[in-house]
Amino acid sequence: MKAIVYTTIALIAFAANSLFCRMALAEGYIDAWSFTVIRLLSATVCLVFIMTIHAYKLQRQVLASDKPSVDAILNDKGSWLSSVSLVIYALCFSIAYVELNTGTGALILSSAVQITMIGWGIYKKEQLSAVQWLAFIVAVAGFVYLMLPSAAVPSPNAAALMALSGAAWGVYSIRGKSCISPLRATGFNFVRSLVAVPILLLVGLMYLDEIGLKNISLESITSEGILLACASGAIASGLGYSIWYTAMPLLKTTQAAIVQLCVPVIATVLGVIFLSEQLTLNFLIASIVILGAVLVFMLNKKTV
Template identity: 75%
Template sequence: MRATLYTIIALIAFAANSLLCRMALAEGYIDPWNFTVIRLLSAAICLSIIMVVYTYNLKSKGDFNQADNSDILKDKGSWISSVSLLIYALCFSVAYVQLDTGTGALILFSAVQLTMIGWGIYKKERLSILQWAAFIVAVVGFVYLMLPSAALPSPISALLMAVSGIAWGIYSIRGKACISPLRATGFNFIRSLIAIPILLLVGISNIKNISIEGILLACASGAIASGLGYSIWYRAMPLLKSTQAAVVQLCVPVIAAFAGMLFLSEQLTMQFIIASVVILGAVLVFILNKKAFKEPI
């Protein structure tokens, strides 16, 4: 039950991130470089404040198991996770403004699926025939949803989005080993700030074009959708198999499209309804078929 709750909240955060990025970058409120700077900085500040309060409360609990307390306080993420996070965020933002929504989503989630499912198979996570069928159906529904808005991408933009998807897959996989999702995510974002001087140098010519809307959207993307959302995702990851975590993310475009209809007055189409039913139904079948997730003897 906890895994389901954490996963749903994380997927909503991912969809919100997509919506916020679309609003900020597609509308030209801010450029990708400065958007990434504000996104990383706001996430790091938000999580740092929460971590200070969390650590204080943790240390003040006299009845808290000292061994567990020590393990939690030792969890400070890793440089590999931080670099993966930075690559994902930057490549996504830069590629996003040069790709159609459908094209970007197809490339991004294809890379995520291949990375995470490939890792799951490498770690001997067994999939049943029914799960393979459900996965294929979900992918077909995903392509059906995104294909009409897809266009032939430029090679560089496509490569950047693919790299972004691979980096996110790696970042997600590494969350399986974290002890304190909040601290791991917080320190990962704090380490990523080492790249801010370079990002500012590249985006300095666009600073004069940044609007208040762009700053607010970037802050919301960083502090809420990224900082808090990724912490919850890291809480869900140890409770999921890599293959599960990969497949459920196919729901993100559906949630994002639905949010676009609610908040951006985008049109509801029969194609969206059909694709949503196919994707969500296939993901549900995949998750409910738990027999394949038994550890190999």
């Protein structure tokens, strides 16, 4: 039951992240570089604040609880590999998102995530039953059916960046299976990611200067863009990724991969609710196919 609850909340956070990104970048409220920087900063501030309170409470409970267990939680500080994966995912996604339409970007991103995570799961001998393989194929087919109408021939550079973003997210997700404290692991991963902020700001300024935006603070960043980037960072990324890291140890890698096919469905529903987007027959059909196939995959177990 815990796995279902945590996974569902995490998927909603992922969908919200997509919504915030779409609103900020597609509407031109902010540039991709500044969006990524503010996203990382806001997530870090939020998580450091929560971690401080969490650590204080844990330390007060040491005498009344299992000290080795508490020490293990306090010593969980994520890893540099996870942090690098996080930065690559966030930056490449933001840059590529501007160049790709929703369908094309989602197809490339999801394909990279699925290949990375399911490939790793098979490497780790997470065997799938015939029914699971069929469910996976049906879910992917439903996903393609949902996204293909809005897909277009992508630019090679943007497609490569989105594929790299998907692979990095796959690596980041896989790393979550070994964490002891999802909150602290996520928090320290974001803290380490701040090392990249000066570089992102410098490159972003150079890029904006090339396209004629001399005054980055006035011409490329709006209050709406800042608010959306903060919401993406503090809520959808910081808290959302912590919950995802809580769910990861409860799921097989292959399960964690396929459930993410539900994110575009949830994102579309959020778009209908908050952006007054149209609900189509294609979406309803694809949603039934995807959600049904994911349910079959999750309920079916490999028989030896």
